[in-house]
Amino acid sequence: MVAISEPQVELFFPKPCKQNSKNNPLFMPTIPIIDLSKPDLKHLLVKACQEFGFFKVINHGVPIKCINKLESEAIKFFNSPLSAKQKAGPPDPFGYGNKSIGQNGDMGWVEYLLLNPKLESHYKNPTISILEDKPEKFKYTVDDYVTSVKKMTCAILELLADELNLPQNVFSNMLRDEQSDSVFRVNYYPPCPLFQEHEMKGKKLIGFGEHTDPQIISVLRSNNTSGLEILLKDGNWMSVPPDTNSFFVNVGDSLQVMTNGRFKSVKHRVVANSLKSRLSMIYFGGPPLCQKIAPLHLLMKRDEASLYKEFTWYEYKKSAFNSRLSDNRLCRFEKNRNVLIKVPSLKVELETSN
Numbered sequence: 001m002v003a004i005s006e007p008q009v010e011l012f013f014p015k016p017c018k019q020n021s022k023n024n025p026l027f028m029p030t031i032p033i034i035d036l037s038k039p040d041l042k043h044l045l046v047k048a049c050q051e052f053g054f055f056k057v058i059n060h061g062v063p064i065k066c067i068n069k070l071e072s073e074a075i076k077f078f079n080s081p082l083s084a085k086q087k088a089g090p091p092d093p094f095g096y097g098n099k100s101i102g103q104n105g106d107m108g109w110v111e112y113l114l115l116n117p118k119l120e121s122h123y124k125n126p127t128i129s130i131l132e133d134k135p136e137k138f139k140y141t142v143d144d145y146v147t148s149v150k151k152m153t154c155a156i157l158e159l160l161a162d163e164l165n166l167p168q169n170v171f172s173n174m175l176r177d178e179q180s181d182s183v184f185r186v187n188y189y190p191p192c193p194l195f196q197e198h199e200m201k202g203k204k205l206i207g208f209g210e211h212t213d214p215q216i217i218s219v220l221r222s223n224n225t226s227g228l229e230i231l232l233k234d235g236n237w238m239s240v241p242p243d244t245n246s247f248f249v250n251v252g253d254s255l256q257v258m259t260n261g262r263f264k265s266v267k268h269r270v271v272a273n274s275l276k277s278r279l280s281m282i283y284f285g286g287p288p289l290c291q292k293i294a295p296l297h298l299l300m301k302r303d304e305a306s307l308y309k310e311f312t313w314y315e316y317k318k319s320a321f322n323s324r325l326s327d328n329r330l331c332r333f334e335k336n337r338n339v340l341i342k343v344p345s346l347k348v349e350l351e352t353s354n
């Protein structure tokens with residue numbers, strides 16, 4: 001008899017839905033859809049970043065051939081023997097990872113590849129050598145995909161900047177910079193043999209725990225398996241229906257800061273919710289390490305207070321990579337944060353010094 005071992009990842013009971021949302025379809029928000037082939041989309045883009053920090057992109061211009069090619073190469077990798085995959089791990093920070101996410105004890109029902117999207121860097125990546133027959137092929141497949149997705153991402157950032165009356169390249173230049181600290185990630189969520197058993201008990205299995213992305217912007221494409229959820233303003237989690245023909249974009253912490261909180265870095269997570277595997281490919285557009293991140297003066301209204309201290313991306317990244325997945329990473333960089341100290345029968349409000 002073969003014993004299937006219990007996955008050592010977090011199981012959680014879903015919280016009951018709050019009113020006004022899942023229980024009433026009239027109040028159910030829909031994910032904004034941005035059609036990149038249409039004129040006059042800038043206003044919708046800004047609205048999506050303000051209200052959701054998340055949107056779906058259609059008519060994106062990324063060739064389907066290049067998406068499918070990378071997806072099939074990635075599947076080939078994740079279907080190879082564990083011992084072979086482990087040759088490309090553990091991630092330091094790039095490479096193959098299995099269940100363990102980051103360096104601080106987070107776990108998920110996920111395998112992944114973290115890659116440095118800088119073109120020449122793949123030569124040094126051990127992942128390449130385990131895609132034995134034609135290692136060069138994998139490198140070019142990743143390069144083609146990242147080049148094309150980055151182009152679309154920069155176009156989106158330029159439309160956003162335009163609508164905010166900022167210099168058009170203010171955000172996109174940070175990604176185009178040779179020193180841009182972007183990351184490319186492929187996540188593979190294997191089917192969970194114990195899924196149905198847990199579901200019957202009302203439990204869900206965490207694929208990738210709730211978090212915000214620290215960079216400027218993240219662009220995700222997945223296969224046809226659901227699992228991605230975003231946290232809505234009303235505190236309810238909303239499942240994002242997969243769409244293989246679209247990309248899903250979310251605002252990162254750095255863009256929230258540069259827009260002084262106008263754009264929201266959305267909390268999201270992945271739940272293992274199917275007997276099918278999920279494969280997602282995510283480009284995280286990050287600035288150079290030395291880039292100063294602070295609310296942009298050009299955006300601030302007269303008398304508008306800056307909500308965040310200035311920091312470099314290096315400082316933020318260092319702090320983020322020392323945090324747990326679900327931590328609020330931005331609060332250390334907020335200005336005038338009010339700290340509530342609760343003393344029995346007395347509430348004292350203190351203001352932190354900056």
Ligand SMILES: C=C1C[C@]23C[C@@]1(O)CC[C@H]2[C@@]12CC[C@H](O)[C@@](C)(C(=O)O1)[C@H]2[C@@H]3C(=O)O
Binds near residue numbers: 321
């Ligand atoms: C637990 C962690 C994993 C993470 C680094 C961190 O300490 C906190 C942020 C995490 C995250 C989320 C978005 C991306 O997937 C990621 C690569 C990133 O830049 O920040 C991961 C980090 C990771 O997996 O190493």
Ligand SMILES: O=C(O)CCC(=O)C(=O)O
Binds near residue numbers: 185187220222228268
């Ligand atoms: O795999 C997914 O669908 C999302 C994962 C994610 O949010 C991340 O890797 O930061």
Ligand SMILES: [Fe+2]
Binds near residue numbers: 211212213218268
């Ligand atoms: Fe994420």
